[in-house]
Amino acid sequence: NAGVTQTPKFRVLKTGQSMTLLCAQDMNHEYMYWYRQDPGMGLRLIHYSVGEGTTAKGEVPDGYNVSRLKKQNFLLGLESAAPSQTSVYFCASSGGTWNLNQPQHFGDGTRLSIL
Amino acid sequence: QQPVQSPQAVILREGEDAVINCSSSKALYSVHWYRQKHxxxxxxxxxxxxxxEQKGHDKISASFNEKKQQSSxxxxxSQLSYSGTYFCGTERMDSSYKLIFGSGTRLLVRP
Structure with a gap:
């Protein structure tokens, strides 16, 4: 049982390049989330999804786009990378029948550096 | 609006106790607690x-005062393995299905 898998684990980009981070979960969870964590800081929510085909903005959505075409996958895109987007990105998923009554399961993170 | 965690950091000797607080300005459905190691x-x-509600797990427990919108x-x-950063995540009643995390409390347990 893999849980939540993020690819890639590390990436270095140049300013202006684009890339997509992939998150896959095998727990049949409805809810999926993308966070960023800057050094010494907490987790900030970028975008989230409450089901296949749905997405919503979190606290810091600017400069990012997401898609959830399949229930098990949640993609995070950077259209034109900026140095301010250097961070560690975590994906998480959770089940639940109403509200968040089950834990969020986190992937191992993607360490992204933008030069 | 992030929940406010206190203290920001704490250093303990093995065997000592600690309390970490999480406070929100908004009404909450739930509070989640996570630990992150470096x-x-x-x-x-x-x-x-x-x-x-109060919950316990081994020697770690938590409480949630709904009226005060606070959790501890x-x-x-404490054991050496307790070292790490503790985050509370709050699910607000006016914005459900997502967690907003506090900035964390760094805990170091020394022998």
Missing amino acids: GEAPVFLMILLKGG LYLTA
């Missing part, structure tokens, strides 16, 4: 869903 992903500790995490007889 270079790793956050790991779930517990969820508190009801006002006044209690670490008793």
Whole structure:
């Protein structure tokens, strides 16, 4: 049982390049989330999804786009990378029948550096 | 608006106790607690869903005061393995299905 898998684990980009981070979960969870964590800081929510085909903005959505075409996958895109987007990105998923009554399961993170 | 965690950092000797607080300005459905070790992903500790609810897991327990919109995490007889950063995540009643995390409390347990 893999849980939540993020690819890639590390990436270095140049300013202006684009890339997509992939998150896959095998727990049949409805809810999926993308966070960023800057050094010494907490987790900030970028975008989230409450089901296949749905997405919503979190606290810091600017400069990012997401898609959830399949229930098990949640993609995070950077259209034109900026140095301010250097961070560690975590994906998480959770089940639940109403509200968040089950834990969020986190992937191992993607360490992204933008030069 | 982020929940406010206090203290920001604490250093303990092995066997000592600690309390970490999490306070929100908005009404809450739930409070989640996670621990993160350096270079790793956050790991779930517990969820508190009801006002006044208390939960315990080994020597780590937590309470949730719904009226005060506050939660506290209690670490008793701390062990070296308790070291890490503790985050509370709050699910607000006016914005459900997502967690807003506090800035974290760094805990260091020394022998």
